[in-house]
Amino acid sequence: MENNVRDVIIIGSGPAGYTAGIYAARANMNPLILTGMEPGGQLTTTTDVENFPGYPEAVTGPELMADLQKQAERFGTEIKYEYVTEVTFGEKEGDVHTVKSNNGTYQARSIIISTGATAKYLGLDDETKYAGSGVSACATCDGFFYRGKDVAVVGGGDTAAEEATYLSKLCNKVYLLVRKEEMRASKAMQDRVANTHNLEVLYNHELIGLEGNNVVEKAKIINNVTNEEKELIVDGVFIAIGHKPNTELFQGKLDMDETGYLITQDRSYKTNVAGVFAAGDVQDSVYRQAITAAGSGCAAALDAERYVAEFFEA
16 A cells, blocks of 8 residues: 555545544544645634533634644644645545645545535625625624624624624624524524614615725615615625535535535435545535534544545455
């Protein structure tokens, strides 16, 4: 067996990637994590994480990711800050896979994909026009710049509720634009929204445009029931309508659903290609939590370990 072929390469970091690294390293699989362009994933842009087991006093997203990375490295996981440019999958069980990054070429008997997902936008021209000048998809990244000001958040799920309540601690007034007559967010998050005094929910409202002299000064919205249009005087708009899985690299190579999430087989994290597994938000469009991502990273590593043992260890 070639000495330069690893048992597993993990593409992407975050809770899924680092947890996969922990389990793979403890199984002596000599794992390599290629972090991608956002080491640590989405949680590096999150402030307090209160629902990850083991942190009773909460922990910031960056601290949690740093802890997971240290734990993976402690057991021997090699981490390289590189992004993958091309993957060539083996055609059958027992074939070696090839991964090319911006800085090298690697081979592995198995691959775990944990590339996560990226925030979606509405597709308005004004989002591009005012990008970085009043339009953001990350409240924890940019909320500081709107301290004491009025802002709007677009969305009706947990992400939007979390962004809105976070901003309410910094801003004078927060409008939450929900295009339906009710929110999709969990009951706990809806209760948090309802109990935030400076947060106003506008149901059946959509953002249709932005105005301002180089920076956002007004949000143009429409009531999609009455077709009444009006303007909100705001300094910023945060788009929180979901995420798009980062699977462009695997188009035409791995099975995906209609929105691009990788499809894994029942009761496993196997993809349709032998020796290739997927974990975290890249294959989870339902739960999308740090703890479920970590759990899937664990399971994917166990699946990879069993695969390598079956087809490469005579």
